Amino acid sequence: MIEQLIAGFGNALTVTNLLFIAAGITLGIVIGVIPGLGSVTALAVLIPITFYMSPLAAIAFLVGVNKGGTSGGAIPAILLNSPGTPEAAATALDGHPMAKRGESQRALKFALFSSVTGDTISDLLLIVLVVPFAAIALEFGPLEYTAVLLFAFALLSGISGDSPIKGLIAIAFGVFLSTVGLDPVDGSQRMVFDEVELYDGFPLFSLAVGSLAMASVLGQLFELWRARGEKRLSVEEYARIETRLPAREFFGHWKTIGRSALIGSGVGMLPGLGVTLAAFLSYGAARRASKEPQSFGRGNPQGIIATEAANSAVVGANLVPTIALGIPGNIAAALLIGAFIIHGIVPGPFMLTNHGELVYALFASMLMANGVHLVIGRIGIPLWARIARTPRAIILPPVLVMCIVGVYLPNQSIFGVGVMLAFACLGLAFQRLGFPIVCMVIGFLLGGMLENSVRQSLRLHQSDLTAFFGSPIALVFLALTLFVLLRALRRA
């Protein structure tokens, strides 16, 4: 394996390749900064460009786009509290308070370094585990998915806001929203009123961008309006604020980094669970492990580390099912599969045997991309930080426009924009009432998966609930769920 990897570096370490990686990462970050446009949109927009590249350059480019797009989302979340994707919402929880304290550069550095470290750990795991872990992923059936999702909900309820009850209510409301659309089993209409655009349910991007990014920006604009302008830190005050982040301080958080990278990798290896779940599981775990859980949400850098390390770790690990089984781990990986196929590489059990050389060159490119990512991201930080120094009254209105553009572009659907505006209002209402809107969005996102898994389990086992006792993995997760819930309720 080491030999193959070295041969892979031999193939991948060319100037052209490095340039393509750098271009991919830069484009990915720039697209990721726009609320609503994450790595998925970046990939979808840029794949046609790769038709004209060699397979290796194309894949290196797309890997760069995927990495850049995933980490770019953290930038608006930290600076403007306008997360464009659900997973970036977890970054905003602690990142934005830090930025408000004037530590925006430090917050951005924490995000970038965690992203790159988490990514590297996950890439190494991918290289070592791609073959054996494919077998374990097959053990995960609907029962196990059901249990993991319930566990995620239990953890989530404790994450944001002060009251787990309010968290649970918001989650339940999100799950309820996820039931709009065609029934996944028999295709009958549920609350769609013959509106074809609603057959797939509410579009996720519209819902997320509306209730997370747009609601937050609108809220801030209202505040500004009421306060008639804002008090800004003067240039001298900025100069006094700490912007440095020594490596020793960062790696002092090695426990959180390692735990988050492992959670992200674990989630990434299971097809379908995705970046958001990883980010929130990891955030919840970091908060539970911390001696001062109440400092989370008030600008604790561990919150940023936990989220960014975990969601970037998903990117590498997601290729485990993609390469080993030909099953995409999430939409981004599905797009990568499409790109592989265009370039004559068929992902699946034969990819390693038929295209071994290319696969190892891909691994090498991924590791190289992490280095390039660090450099480009680091150059970008002072530039992005300028945004934090610009008056919010100037920065925020264009963000509103970007939200609308970001939601409209991928599917060119005015309906999606309408849904976004509605959820922006709902998000504002949630803010005022003290319900965590993030919980609603995640409830919506995971609700569809939960329904799918529950109904698959019921059909598979002829509605026999004792089937849970046949699956040790499911039992462990159910026990953990009960434990977390009871503890949270007792504390409340």
Next chain:
Amino acid sequence: MPHHPKSRLAVLAVGAAILPAFAAYGPAGPAVAADYPSKPITLVIPYRAGGSTETMGRIFSKALGKELGTKVIVRTRPGAGGAVGALEVSKKKPDGYTLLFAAAVSLLWHPLTRSVGFDLDSFTYIGQITNYQQALIARQDAPFNTMKELIAHAKTKRLNYADQGPMMRAFIDYIGTKEGVKWTGIPTKGGGEMVPFLLGGKVDFAWSGGIHQRFGGKMKVLLSFNSGRLAASPDVPSIQERYGVSMPSQAVIVGPKGMDAAVVAKVEGAIKKAVADKAFLDLLANKLRFPAKFTGHKALSAQIQEVIAGMKRVIAATKK
């Protein structure tokens, strides 16, 4: 859900205001047909970018543009299994400048089972370019090798299968009613979820839209759901031979209904030539492993009518 009905109404109102503007123009006259195409053509693909249909459409649009002597611009409009894009195209002017490239099933299943805003006769079928390779598949080590053995096995114990939607379940249950066996369909979201279900032993057999071809020695084909046999498994019978019905398998290019006959003929001729394009054939043969298959306007329209009749029988027999 206090907000969504309002937003829906608002969107409907906007839509209602815009649509007549498009509908006001009548069908294009012969003068327009003579210089067709005089501007770029939009080819709507009603699926997400990156799937096999979208990949195919992008390559094919280049060849089609070359034959027609104009640019063919691909636009994806995903949603509701293709119904959102299909609905949009059905409302466009039938002037040949907006076409749809889709799996025929996206144009048939929804209108047969519910109201979607377009009908079975909302489209002009211009040409087919390939067949999806739909099959009933099982793990290589399954204790049955043919359809007959599968049915014998199903009589000894209750089997589960992975489907990818109500239509697939209707067809497999139709086989069940004809053979007097009962089995349970487990809904899965696309091939990506079906494969681990099958390989992980959660289900006994499955419907596949062609993904099984990537798994060579790990899966076997027991039946073709197309009207004919599959290119890669010529020895395996088709559902048409056994049960007299078949699933729509055509990847088709259609326009809104009421297209001018001369325009249809022009596009049809271009499709016929473009199907022989080298880059397109290479993609089909070496990457997607679908056979190139051209069928023209007349023959295709007749085929679709036949498929519809079969689907109606299946729906009637499996309705609860």
